[in-house]
Amino acid sequence: MAAALVGGAVLSSIFNVVFDRMSSPEVANWIKGKKLTQKLLERLKTTLYAVQAFLIDAEQKQIKERAVKDWLDSLKDAMYVADDLLDEVFTKAATQKDPGTFFSRFLNLQDREIANRMEEIIERIESIVKQKGTLGLREIPKENMSWRITTSLVERSSIYGREEDKEAIVKLLLDDDDTGDGDISVIPIVGMGGIGKTTLAQLVYNDEKVKENFDFRGWVCVSEEFDVIKVTKTIIEAITSTSCNLKDLNLLQHDLKERLSRQKFFVVLDDAWNEDYEDWSRLLKPFQNGAKGSKILITTRSKKVASVVQTISPYELSLLSDEDCWLVFSKHARLSTDSMENPTLKKVGKDIVKKCDGLPLAAQALGGLLRGNFDVEYWNHILKSEVWKFSNDKIKVVPALRISYYYLPSCLKECFVYC
Known part of the structure; x- marks a missing residue:
């Protein structure tokens, strides 16, 4: 069963490598002026986007359904052929010395051969894609995994070994010293998937001393889809407990700024993945007018996210005994x-x-x-x-940790598969 999961990881990795190849400047330059090959490349992209939408469902079903596993194996073999072909194009483009000949108007014999082989592999992949209906595969967008939605509610009786961690975070939250540069205090909790970052944040959020220390609190599950407008709107709704119908970012940020102005607030942004500094800078602008001692707590698996948002050193969560x-x-x-x-x-x-x-x-x-x-x-x-053989509806460890794999760069996915 573990081999099946690794097989899915292999296929995901190949997809990323192939897309990287198609997007590389070398391949783009080689394709330039070669209308036939360019048309085929666009057709290959369209086909791969189509099959990628059903990949998550297929990787889950292959554990129980042999036909789906065989379908994935066929797709994997075809993707290897596509990767080899694009690697050949990449090498040809990178080693071409005569640009005058390179961008000739007509395809030479070798170029025609590559075009013919590309046509064959596209037809092969298209034929595989057509079988998805017979197998009952459905589209499952990665961002629609509902098991990752969190709330601030916590069942204290089920939590063990986090009292010291909780007290350490509470101490940071009750410290009213500012950051020294006028920025809002942002405290990241960092740790691997499944280690209990959200649980710790829930404990802290519901601590009586924390409740008494702030004028109001808000909990927002950020998750994978980081949209500044959506997150800002959700923050307003979290702190007001009412729906917000604004859709313009400027209006949303001014509204949030007014609500936070001169108020001492505590906001939790749970499960953050976005590593873009500009996105975070835009999101956090309205928070700067809060009263002294206001805090933002962010949970994330990514140390890069922590380094981007932190004004206080990240709190790295350790494993339980x-x-x-x-x-x-x-x-x-x-x-x-x-x-x-x-x-x-x-x-x-x-x-x-x-x-x-x-x-x-x-x-x-x-x-x-x-x-x-x-x-x-x-x-x-x-x-x-192997506990991994149990379906995701029985044991949530696999989907909870698999998301970490999705965010690895293509080169690291290949290393993961090799290991």
Whole structure:
């Protein structure tokens, strides 16, 4: 099953490499003036965009459906051929010495051969794409993964091992010293997927001392789709608890600026991915008129995001101890005193928790998977099998961590696949 997931990673990586090849200046220059080849390249792009929309659904279904896995394998083979061909074009373009000949009006024999091969591979990929309907594949945009939406609500009884982290963040929030340069204080919480950044932010957000310290608070789940207008509008709605119908960024920012003016506020921007400094500068402009001691807390997996937004050193969240992971697991598995009197079951449970490697999300997911089931044989089955084979509706670790892979540069995706 792990091989299937890696297969999906391979295909995603090939797609990125092929798109990078097509967008490179070398290939663009070679195509220039060669109308036949340029037309084929645009056709290839259109075909790849079409299949990419169904790729997420296919990668999920391949675990259970052999026909979908075979379809992905065929697509992967075709993509390798396309990559080889574009690599050949790239090399030809990069090593061409005579620009006068290079941009000749008519395709020479070698160019015609490349065009013919491109035609063949496009037809092959188009034929594969046509099969998607038969397989029941549907379009799932990456940004529409609803499991990533978060709120400020928290269940304290299910959280372990974060009290010191919480107190450290609360201390930073209650510190009214300004940053020294007039900027709003921005505190990033950084850590890998599943480590509990959002949970920590929820604990802090609902802390009584924090509530008393600020005039008002607001929680916004930023997630992948970073749109300044959308995020600004959501912030206004979060702090006013009413809908906002403004659509113009200028009007939105002036409205937000007025609402924040001379008020001491605390805003959480959860799950940030955008690394663009200009986008963040635009978003944060209305916050500068807040009262002294106002704070923004940002959670992110990206150290680059933290470096872009921070005015205070990022708080890097560490993994949980095995003991704290066991407490999380036990809570979600609903282990009773009676069930823990079985030494074999407890030992297997402890071994399962060790595989969580300190990730509370993994402990929670596995605990939920075993909830109410105290059969030692089944627990052993979970311990010895690959948990990744379970569907995403049963265990949320795979989709929660897979998103980190999406944001790797193409070169690092290739390294990931190799490892």
